Each structure stands twice: as structure tokens, then as C-alpha cells.
Amino acid sequence: MHINWYPGHMKKTKELIQGHLKLVDVVVELLDARIPISSRNPQIDEILGQKPRIVLMNKFDLCDQRILKDWIDYFKEQGIVAIPINSISGDGVKDLLKQVKIETKPLLDKLKAQGRATRAIRMMIVGIPNVGKSSLINKLVGKKATRTGNKPGVTKGKQWIRVRDDIELFDTPGILWPKIDDKEAGLNLAFTGAINDDTLIIEDIAFELIKRLMKRYPDVLTKRYDLEMDFETVEPIEVLDAIAKKRNCLERNKDVDYFKLGKLIITDFRNGRLGHLTLEKPSEMDQRNG
Template sequence: MDYQWYPGHMTRARRQMQEDVRLVDLVIELTDARAPLSGRNPDIDSLAAGKSRILVLNKSDLADPEQNKAWTAFFRKDGLVACEVNARSGNGIRQIRPMIAEACREKIERDRSRGIMNRPLRAMIAGIPNVGKSTFINSFAGKASAKTGNKPGVTRGRQWISVERTLQLLDTPGILWPRFDDRQVGIRLAEIGCIRDEILDAQELACELISWMRAAYPQVLSERYGISPDGTAFEVLGRIAEARRCLKAGGEPDCGKAAALLLDEFRSGRLGRMTLEKAPD
């Protein structure tokens, strides 16, 4: 299956971001900590050229703790201001404010030299669909200001949110890029829920996930489902169906239902904290 998803509204959203980025001092990019590199839209680099940047690895509670540290160090070594955050619980949110002040230090000092005091900083919150941008804004602002949801495509239009008098945040729709050159990027984004399930083959995606888990976290399948991980990925999916009583009439394994269950348990963290791609050494 070709894992591509670029609906028409994303083209419009990209154009809007191109216009809006001129209004901000800073771009805060969110990526999913489970796929930190695959989850970064390369278009944001060109859209945000010349702007101060912060990279937030969100949903860090679902990712491998060691990989969280490794990826944060990797991005910092690459010259980015980076941190890990769990926007849903608020863990890590407090470090964002001083990061913003540091990233915009030259701008603040320039304003002061011109006699401009306490002008609000403006930051754009950017990232791919379902990476948690609105949840991040609500956690950071301390109030439910932006629409949230656990499916991609919840935010569709421009939303400005004031955080006290010194900071304004611009929530933007999640956008992907027109085509993934690497098929594995599309698979990872589908596995973490950044591509609409309605256009995916859940059984094929679940088999991709099973194959990856057997190599990266070999103990997970046997510990969670009490099954042998041997054989083809589809055979393993059938065993998961039997173990979880996902059965059709007559007792035949319902692999479609088992695939949906496996993907849901992975995305929610019930299979444990896992990261789909390892940071370079």
C-alpha cells in the first residue's frame, strides 16, 4: 500500500502559513517523540527560514525514554533548541517559556533599545496532523483555548491565543508534504495516527508494526498477548485475534478487528513506551 495523504485543505493551509509566518517572531515546531525525524515536515524549514525556532518532542510519555534523550541531544547538536514534553499531562511545559525568551533575546533587546517595552512576542505552533499542537497550546496557556482531538485534521483555520500580555500563540492546521520519498516515513506516520485510518489498510499496517516490533522490541508481543511471535506477521496477527477473542461467526480469527486493536494499543501506549526510529549515534 502507498502511504500518502495530502487532501486539498493542506494546500490552502500551507499558503496560509506562508502568509502568517511573516507575523510571528518565533516558530515552535512539534514532532511526535515516537517518530521524531519522520514527523518533521521539511516544508517548515523553508517556511520558517530566518525565524527563531524551538523543536518540541511531544508525546514523550509514549516514547522510549532513552531514545527521547538521544533524539533531544541529536537535535541540539544539530543546532536546534529542542526539548521533550508531554502536553497532555503538562510535564515539561514549564521549560518552554525560558526557551522562548532565550530564542527571542535579540528581538527583545532590539525592541528595548528602541524604547519599545513589553510588546507581545508572537509564536506560530506548527507540525504535522495529530501531533498534539492544540493540546500543547492549551497546556501552555493553562486554559482550553484551542480545539483538540485524537484524530488528524481537527484544527482547520487560524487561531490566535493570548498567553498573559507578553505572548501570543498562533495555532495552525497540521500539514503533511505532498509526497513521502521514503515509504517507511509514511508507514511510521500511519502507525502513530498522523494519517487518517479511513484511507489505510489496517491489517497491512498492523503487519508492518508486528514485523518492526519483533526486531526492535522482541519481548512485547509475547508479554502482552501471551503468544509466539514466530511465523509470518499475518500469522502473528491471527494469534492476537485468537488471544483477544476477536472472532468471526464460527470461531474464525477476525484479523481486521485484531489489527484495529493492535494499532490502538500501540498508539495509546498500552504496549509500552516505544520509538519507531533510533537516533543516529
């Protein structure tokens, strides 16, 4: 799986984010709550340095709520506040804004002590493709967005959007390129839709997803596809074929239509029709760091 999905982007993005970093007070790092390891950029600590940051577990409506708790604890141990968020419904946005104030209080206190005028807090959102950056920005800003750069006298152009009277948001989110040389990460990113489907063989992706669901969520498969199988003894291909029969993913001659089947399974997963699933646990971090 050594496909170069994001050719040439890694270095460019790093430079871009680092260039903007000095303009902001706090960075909001968006992760996909279903794949917190794979949706993290391995260079993020290096890129952000000492900049205050908040981790958001986005799409938490789709993830396993028990494992979400473990992840929040995991980040807490590292001194990072992680907040579950749903960028579509806006659940968690209030918590985010509250945390932004907490993270930036030392800075504002310092400015005040120096006798400088108070100013709005500036934040920037970063995350991998498709993780929900634009959705979150829309949710934060709403329809009545004032692009503060449009004010006369602001020379920088329209790069700041006012979120509240005391918080401004960098107009364009930073795209982080995930770690693509890790096979497991590549697959997880494919499952969740972070990699363009046109570059994927969807039949193979569905096969790999089924393999993982057999191990992690056998009951989900049983229930969703009405299967009666012992997942400890059957092969993934048998599971695929059984789902194909149940869901009528067959060609005219009754052969399984693996493309149609693959699309069905992947779409079910992405839309949350398989239930609340998380494919990575904090306890698996060690084996993945190698």
C-alpha cells in the same frame, strides 16, 4: 503506498505559514516523539528560514525514553533545542516558556536598544495533523484565555491569545503536511493516527506494525500478548494468528478476524498499552534521507 492522503494541501499550507511567519517572533514545531522523522515536514527548514524555533517532542509519555535522549542530542548538534512535552498533562510546558524567552531575547534586546517600547513575544505552533497542536494550545492558554484581539482598537480580529503577560500565541496552529511519498513515513503516520483511519486498511497496517515490533521490541510482544515465539524465525502472520487466539479475535468458524485483530493491535499501540515505544532513531536518518 503512493496514496495521496493530503491532496493539494502541501503548497497551500506552506503559503499560509509563510504568510503568518512575519507576524511571529518564534515558531514552535511539534513533533511526535514516537516518530520524529516521519512527523517532520521535509520543507520545514525552507519554510521557517532564519526564524527562531523550538522543537517539541510531544507525546513523550508514549515514547522510548532512551531514544528520546538520542533525539534531543541529535537536534542539539544542529543548534536546535528540543524539549519533551506532554500536552495533556502539561509536563514540559514550563520548559517551553523558558526557552521561548531565551530564543527571543536577542530580538527584545534589539528593540530595547532602538528605544522602542517592549511588547509581548508572539509565537506560533506548527505541526502535522493529530500531533497535539490543539491540546498544547489549550494547555498553554487554560480556561481563562483572553483573546487579546478582542480588545477595543485591535483591528486584526481575534488571532492572538495571551499566554502570559509577556507571551502571545497565534490563535490558529499551522498544519504541516508530512512527507507522504516515503513508504516508511506513510506507515508510521498510519500507526500513530496522523492519517484518517477511513483511508487505511487496518489489517495491513497492523501487519506492518507487527513486523516492526518483531524487530524493534520483541519483548514487548512477548509480554503484552503472552506469546512464546522466537521472533527471529517466525513469520509476522504467525505472530498475528497467535495474538488472535490469545485475544479471541476469531470468527465463528474459528478463522482469524483480521479486522478486529488489526484494530486491537493498533489501539494498543496508540494508547501506549504496549509500553513506551519509538519507531525511529537518529542513526536511521541517513538511510531515510535518500
